[in-house]
Amino acid sequence: MADAPHVPVLLQPILAAVAPVRGVWLDGTLGAGGYTRALLDAGADKVIAVDRDPSALAMAQDWAADYGPRLKLVAGTFDRLDAHAGGPLDGVVLDLGVSSMQLDQPERGFSFSRDGPLDMRMGGAGPSAADIVNTAREAELADILFHFGEERAARRIARAIVAARADAPLSTTAALAEIIARCLPRPKPGQSHPATRSFQALRIAVNAEFSQLVDALEAAERALRPGGVLAVVSFHSLEDRIVKRFLQLRAGQGGNPSRHAPAAAPDPARFALENRRPIAPDAAELARNPRARSALLRMARRTDAPAGAVDRARLGLPRPVLQGAAG
Numbered sequence: 001m002a003d004a005p006h007v008p009v010l011l012q013p014i015l016a017a018v019a020p021v022r023g024v025w026l027d028g029t030l031g032a033g034g035y036t037r038a039l040l041d042a043g044a045d046k047v048i049a050v051d052r053d054p055s056a057l058a059m060a061q062d063w064a065a066d067y068g069p070r071l072k073l074v075a076g077t078f079d080r081l082d083a084h085a086g087g088p089l090d091g092v093v094l095d096l097g098v099s100s101m102q103l104d105q106p107e108r109g110f111s112f113s114r115d116g117p118l119d120m121r122m123g124g125a126g127p128s129a130a131d132i133v134n135t136a137r138e139a140e141l142a143d144i145l146f147h148f149g150e151e152r153a154a155r156r157i158a159r160a161i162v163a164a165r166a167d168a169p170l171s172t173t174a175a176l177a178e179i180i181a182r183c184l185p186r187p188k189p190g191q192s193h194p195a196t197r198s199f200q201a202l203r204i205a206v207n208a209e210f211s212q213l214v215d216a217l218e219a220a221e222r223a224l225r226p227g228g229v230l231a232v233v234s235f236h237s238l239e240d241r242i243v244k245r246f247l248q249l250r251a252g253q254g255g256n257p258s259r260h261a262p263a264a265a266p267d268p269a270r271f272a273l274e275n276r277r278p279i280a281p282d283a284a285e286l287a288r289n290p291r292a293r294s295a296l297l298r299m300a301r302r303t304d305a306p307a308g309a310v311d312r313a314r315l316g317l318p319r320p321v322l323q324g325a326a327g
Contacts, residue, residue, distance in 0.1 A: 007289045008034030010297040013279050014093060014231045015042055017299055023090025024048070026223070028078030028216060030056050033063065035093050040067050044091075050074045050084050052123035077123070079215030082223035090228050092220045096213065097235045112177035112195040118170060120199075120206045129202045133176060134169045138162045147318035148210075149201030150238070157183045157198060173199075200236065210242060210317055217246045218310060221270055224302035230271070231299045240278060240296050241316045247271055247300045249310055270307060274299035 011034065015021065021042040027035050030051035039047050049071060051057055057073055064071055074084045078094060118130040133141065138158045146154035160179050161170065170176050177195040184194040204210060220230050230247075234240040252269035278296035285292055 007292075008032075008038060009095065009289065009292040009295045010233050010279060010281060010285070011035060011038050012285075013297055014299070015039075017231075017274055018091060018229050021091075023228075024085070024087070025091040025093065026050065026081050026085050026089050027093050027095075028081050029095040030060060030073070031095065032056070033060055035095060036060075036071065037063070037067075039091075039093070040070055044070070046070050046072065048072045048074060048085055048089075050076050050078055050081060052077045054124060077212060079212040079219060081216055082219040085223045088225035088228070089220075089223045090225060091231070092224060092228070093231045093233075094213075094216060094220075095233045096239050097209070112173050112193060112199050115172055115174035118173055118176055120203045122207050127206065129176075129206050130169070130171055132202060132205060133161055134165050143319065144205045145198050145201045147201075148204040148238070149197035149199075151197040151201060153183055204238075210238070213239065213242055214246065214310070214312060214315060214317070217243070218307075221250065221302070222307040226302055226304040228302045229274070229299060230302070231297065233295055233297050235294050235296075238318065240298070243298050244278070245315045246310060247273060247298060249314060251300065268305035269303050270305045271300035272303060274301055 014035075015038065019042070021039055021044045023044065024046045025039050025044045026048045027039070028050050030036055030049040031053075033049070033056075036047045036049040047067075047070065049060070052075070054075070057075055060073055064073060076084055081092065118128065118133065120129040132144070136144070138161075141158035141161060142154040144154075145151040145157055151157065157180055160183050161176070164170060164175075164179050170179070177193070177199075180195040180198050181193075187194060217230075217232075224230060232243045234243055249267075250270040251273050252267055253273075275298065278298050280297075281289075281292040281295055
């Protein structure tokens with residue numbers, strides 16, 4: 001693992017919870033290969049490693065042969081992980097959001113700290129961030145920024161974007177970051193860059209991350225055999241809220257959706273929670289990897305109850321997802 005270019009977050013708590021590692025696992029976000037390689041090194045019989053990013057799959061060719069038939073690389077998205085698996089799984093690990101590797105590539109357009117094309121597509125296909133900021137109506141932009149980025153100045157920023165693109169299309173991360181920065185107070189020492197929330201929101205919209213996340217959680221429920229473990233690492237509150245509510249509902253802890261409605265028949269628990277509170281990085285991990293500071297890990301173990309569809313209205317999904325807009 002020493003030559004892996006990026007450190008997988010909250011890896012040790014996952015390995016400790018499932019030790020000894022056995023059976024067939026699926027890594028829904030291969031990235032630089034940290035989780036996949038760790039699972040194989042810890043004793044997994046096979047890992048199916050999925051990624052929508054062609055560069056992640058290309059980079060894996062440097063080490064994939066070391067594992068022979070124990071490793072299967074799949075070009076695809078994790079919302080179809082049960083189809084990619086092709087059979088029952090003993091474990092699924094999902095590392096959500098953008099990877100350090102993607103942030104460090106200016107040409108991918110994920111980061112405001114390095115100028116590059118305004119892209120943000122993880123798989124390279126479909127509308128880019130530039131397409132959204134240059135064609136979406138002002139109200140749509142404001143909705144994306146507010147609901148996907150929790151940006152309080154969403155309307156002000158959307159208005160500024162629409163005004164700027166009237167002169168010339170926005171095509172670079174630096175140009176967009178400058179427009180956003182002018183709409184917000186100068187950050188105090190230690191505060192994040194003013195464009196942080198807006199860039200997060202656009203990336204989520206471009207890649208339909210929230211709807212794909214729910215699809216992936218449902219797919220994991222279908223694919224995991226009884227006793228199989230689902231481990232999800234999230235990096236911001238919106239992701240974690242969706243994962244938390246999904247697991248609570250599937251563990252039979254969702255409660256009645258309305259105090260005015262008749263009590264519903266209890267749903268069979270499809271998961272048993274491994275940790276009621278999310279696991280956060282300890283001081284040692286933060287010292288090794290400062291980018292892990294916002295990470296949270298939730299794990300659950302599959303029961304033998306049959307899989308089914310979840311009531312998405314109870315997952316806390318942002319409004320544009322429920323309306324079917326912007327991904």
